[in-house]
Amino acid sequence: MAGRIVEVEAYFGESDPSSHSYSGKTARNAVLFGPPGHAYVYFIYGMYYCLNVSCEPEGRAGGVLFRALEPIRGLELSTSGPGRLCKAFGITRDRDNGVDLTSPRSDLQIRDDGYVADDILITPRIGITKDTARPARFLLAGNPYVSGKRSSS
DNA sequence: AATACGATTGTCT
DNA sequence: GACAATCGTATTC
Numbered sequence: 001m002a003g004r005i006v007e008v009e010a011y012f013g014e015s016d017p018s019s020h021s022y023s024g025k026t027a028r029n030a031v032l033f034g035p036p037g038h039a040y041v042y043f044i045y046g047m048y049y050c051l052n053v054s055c056e057p058e059g060r061a062g063g064v065l066f067r068a069l070e071p072i073r074g075l076e077l078s079t080s081g082p083g084r085l086c087k088a089f090g091i092t093r094d095r096d097n098g099v100d101l102t103s104p105r106s107d108l109q110i111r112d113d114g115y116v117a118d119d120i121l122i123t124p125r126i127g128i129t130k131d132t133a134r135p136a137r138f139l140l141a142g143n144p145y146v147s148g149k150r151s152s153s
Numbered sequence: 154a155a156t157a158c159g160a161t162t163g164t165c166t
Numbered sequence: 167g168a169c170a171a172t173c174g175t176a177t178t179c
Contacts, residue, residue: 009160011160018160019160020160023176026175026176027175028174028175028176042160042174043173043174043175044159044160044161044173044174045158045159045161045162045171045172045173046159046171046172046173046174047161047162047171047172047173048161048162050160050161052160065160067160081161081162082160082161083161083162084161084162093174125160126160126161127159127160127161128159128160129159147161
């Protein structure tokens with residue numbers, strides 16, 4: 001399976017009240033404090049997993065949440081929304097938390113396809129209750145696979 | 154040990 | 167637009 005990332009959100013670690021790492025390192029968020037490029041998978045609302053990649057040097061927290069993909073091949077299921085894309089890829093905490101997303105040998109892999117966008121839209125983040133005005137959600141403007149929409153037209 | 158809540162989504166009105 | 171589903175963590179007792 002493969003998909004192109006079309007929507008992400010940034011979380012800024014210990015300076016960000018909306019970040020899981022705001023209150024320091026715990027067993028749950030330990031990956032965010034580890035080396036960059038690794039998968040932080042968390043379980044939310046009792047039924048969904050969400051995928052992040054750690055982004056700061058080891059010892060500092062920070063990550064990016066993948067919110068939506070545009071299917072490229074092998075994806076029949078919806079990948080619009082952080083819970084849905086994990087469901088489509090079968091991502092779970094047990095299986096994927098902590099894996100190196102830069103390694104060709106890991107099941108999950110993020111690669112640079114050289115794509116450059118000039119139509120990136122920046123908005124506040126979705127689903128949070130603190131720091132709700134901060135512009136930290138990045139998406140491809142007009143892309144039909146971004147989250148937050150119903151399929152009706 | 155008990156409780157409150159969340160980086161979501163689907164269904165109903 | 168409102169709310170239920172559902173459970174791992176963090177917080178509080």
